[in-house]
Structures are given as C-alpha cells and as structure tokens.
Amino acid sequence: MRWLITGARGFVGTHLVDYLMEIPAVESIWGIDRSPKPVAKRYATALRMHSAGLQDVNALCRCISEIQPTHIVHLAAQSSVAASWKAPIDCFLNNTNIFLNLVEAVRLTQCPSTILSVGSSEEYGPRTAEEIPLKESLFPSPTNPYAVARVSQELLSRVYADSYGLSIICTRSFNHVGPNQPDHYVASSFCKQAVEVLLGRREMITAGNLDIVRDFIDVRDVVRAYVLLLTHGQSGSLYNVCSGQGTQLSQLVEMICKLAAVVGRWEIDPERVRPADNPIIVGDNSRLVTLGFKPRYSLVQSLSDQIATWKQTLATS
C-alpha cells in the first residue's frame, strides 16, 4: 500500500502518519505540499514529501503518476467556519476547488487509487431535536460558506464515483479533540486556558456560547476510522465519523478544569458567541461501527492528553 496524504503536516495529518507508520502493509507514505519544508525529525524516514500545489492540476497529475498511490487521504482544507465568513472565495478555492483538482488528476492519470473525501458535520446545518443523532441519509442544509464548500465537495465526489467510476469514500466528520490540536478549536482552547490558569498566567477561562452540545471524537480514533474506511468502506458511500455522544460545552469546560486541577471559573466573551451556532450537533456512527469501528479514547482520556501536551508546550514558552 502506497499512501498519499494532502495536509500531511497538519493536526490530523501528523496523527495519520503516526498511525500508518505502525501498519506493516504500508510500504510508503507520501505527503504533498507547495513548499518543500523539511518534515519533523520523527517522520524523517517515514514521510516523503512531494512538492506540488493543490491549485495546479498538472503538478498533481505528475505527482500521482510518479507516486502511483493506492490510497489518498485528502486532509488539506481551510476548515474554519469563522474564516469562511470573512473570506468565502478563499474558502471555496481551498476546499472545493483543490478537491476537484485532486480527483480530476486521479481521473486523468487513470491511477487506481481509493480516495477519502473528508467532509464536515457542518454540512447538516440547523436541525430539529427529532433529527438527533444525525444520520447520513439526511440531506445537507449548509448555512455558512464553509459548509457549502463541503457539500459541493461531497456532490462532486458522488459524480466522480458514480459516473467516472473513481473509488471515493466520503465522510462527514464531527468535532475533533486530542493532542496538538491548534487552539482555535474549542476543546484545545479550553485546555490551553486551563493550563494557563494553573500556571498563574490568566485568571479565568474565556468562552463563547457554553449551552451548545457537540459530538467530540479523539483525533487518534478519527485517523483509525479513516484508514478503516479507505480499506473497508464502500465506494460512493458516506460515513459519519463521530463518537455518537453529545457533550455540552459547559460540561466540557468543567471536565477540563477538574482534569487540570484548577478552580473552574470562566467568563463569556460575546465576541466568541457566533450568531447562528447550531444548538445540538450529535452524529449517529452506526454505519461506521458496522465496519468494525470502536473508539479507543474516552473524552476524559483525550482531554487529559490534550492538557498534558499544553503543559509541555506552555512550560517551555
């Protein structure tokens, strides 16, 4: 198996490389990036980088012809809803258009790869209580530019799978949690702030709307799910990647304070309250479970590990 990962240097990408490095059947792992920066030391022998921009379909064709990947995981994305409101054109170019370039390169080179098209729970849009937990059969109802870009990607995936005959598996992936997550994601932001309280660098945690409920899944379980889907999923099908458990953000911040052994004090910053936050996003993961998936990390474990990495990072900063 030759694996090609877009966004291999990112949060999910590095966890995926970690996991693939443990699988004997994986012969080689390739990343693709416009700038050929060296990879972190621990990946120096395992991860080989190919220099090409995802905006350039000809460069992508050359990359795929050379590498002949058996499996492609498309993680490169601009996956912030907030950023998409500010720059919708960039959001579309860095999500939908780069994905289209990638599948088109696979089609043009006739490379027999299986491709993972990573989508988002944002595609579901606002839903009624009766529709929770969200099933893949629900039709998307995107209400922000990022969600539209992901729905467009999913619709393109179907055309490429059904009509061009490419092997493509789609996900709608839910909130991630786990070590090394950037701090613009909610769980990581709370963990970082709790450690800062512990270190006496701030007085309390600043938060947005704490009433909303989200479905958190550990990034290490996410990458296991992705490998399972690419090796055992059905082409043209769609899978929720989630824990199936809802956690209210107020509960999350309490868990984090307890795990970090700090007194739970927080304040609401109106700037962080988004105007159209969905009150509840919880997925149904039974389609993924049918393939044999079982999460390994409890939320407590994920948060403990996330706090531990923040302690390391902040101690040296």
Next chain:
Amino acid sequence: MRWLITGARGFVGTHLVDYLMEIPAVESIWGIDRSPKPVAKRYATALRMHSAGLQDVNALCRCISEIQPTHIVHLAAQSSVAASWKAPIDCFLNNTNIFLNLVEAVRLTQCPSTILSVGSSEEYGPRTAEEIPLKESLFPSPTNPYAVARVSQELLSRVYADSYGLSIICTRSFNHVGPNQPDHYVASSFCKQAVEVLLGRREMITAGNLDIVRDFIDVRDVVRAYVLLLTHGQSGSLYNVCSGQGTQLSQLVEMICKLAAVVGRWEIDPERVRPADNPIIVGDNSRLVTLGFKPRYSLVQSLSDQIATWKQTLATS
C-alpha cells in the same frame, strides 16, 4: 433602474437587452466582459460595456462601484452538460467561482442591488414519475459536473441572502427555444437541420435519444420571467422558469419538419445518445405564475421563428 448583465452578448443576454430596451423605467443597461469587443449595431446606444473579467473580484468591485446597478442578471455561464463531462474544472470555475466572485463583489462594495442567480433544471437529477412536474421544494440530486456547479451556486446564493443579507433570487431554468439559439441546443439543432434538408444540403435530420421528454420555454418568455422575478420575486426564494408542458423529442422533430415543410426523415446517431439522460424533465411553474407570469409564445410560434432565423442565416452562408 440601472441594469448590469453578465453574458450580455450571449443568446439569452441579447434577448434580455432587447426586452429591457422597451421598458421606460430602465435608465441604463450595462454589460460586463473581459474583452471590450464592440456590441452589435442595434445595441450601440442602449448597451454599454464595462471591461472586466468575472475571474477577477477586484475588477468586479470596481465595476459595481462605478455602475451602482440596481439589478444584476448573471447569465455568464458554461452551461453545457457535455462540456462539463470533458472539463469539470473549467465548468466549476466558469459557473460557481465566477458567481461567487460576483456576489462577493456586491457584498464588499455594499451595493444595494438585487441579483438574479440563474440555475438549471439539471439540478433536479433523475426523478420518479410521481415527482413530475418538478417542484422547487424538491432537493437537488445532481448527477453531472454542470449540475453540481449549479447546485453549489444555489447553496451559495442562500447563504448570501440569508446571512449576508444580499437580495438574491434564484431560478431553476428549463430548456430554452427561440430565435438565434446556438445549434448545440437540441431545438435549434433540429430547426437548422430541417432548413438544411429544405435547401437540399442534407438528406435527413440526425438526432440523439428521441424518447426523452423536455419542458421548452421561449427565450423571450424567459427574459420576461427574469425581469418579473428581479422586480417582484422574493429574495432568498427559488423559482422554476419553465412552460410546465412536456414535449417528447420525437414530437418536437415532427413539429419542426411540418413547420419547415420538409418530409420528416431522421436517423439516430449513437454518439448523440447520452448515457444518463433523464427520461422526463418537466417543471411546475405555478410559483412563477403566482407573480403574474404568463408565457406569450406557443412552442409552434417559437419553432417557426427559430426556423425563420435559420432560413435567413443559411441562405446567406
């Protein structure tokens, strides 16, 4: 009223300019095009061209700031399903991305324009007999790259209308017919071929799948519908633009032969039979009719006029 039209030089664009020229409340009509070719003589005083490419959002911002249009009709598109199969990347760039650039330019310049987002009946995809005539409430099920591009445009329109507060009205427009239609469209192709038979330049009409049923509406009714929608439609809403009448293509070719006074002989060219043609596409136009719309042109009239223009064109070629 200051009107700005993208694709003003095209088939629908020229008919729209013709119609707008008759409306006293229209102060000015602007077109936008990358190359500043002169317009046809008849439009020399009525249509003013602004030189800008739809791929360039900064140029679009300057254009909109200068013109300050009250109404924008976005007709520029790459609207061929066949071409979209061959070049899906170009299809996306020349449909979804240019539309996004346009609405983003309107948002950034804060110009209080009302925008018409022209979509396609292709968005519906294959449907069961019970779903005919197709209603706007049906969720899209696109099965080719062009249809995906149009659905993406429609989803973006909703976000721009609902969340950014732009005034945008969406259509799903059905098969057009009428004078000066390019001959890669089915009705025009048959009319042209019938005139060629009449002139002794060919023996019979070559056709694709004649069993399929389509909903034809005269382009002159289409542009009347577009003006009605932009002046009386509801922002954020979606309207089928169609006749509501289904015509089997075998019936269409018979009508054309009769009107052109040629013996109806045709042959099926397997090259023209598309693998995944929807058997029936007929729309429900009651939402448009509620606004006061009534088609003026019967199909017989449209075809007669289309034959007449082909006679003129071919007599001088």
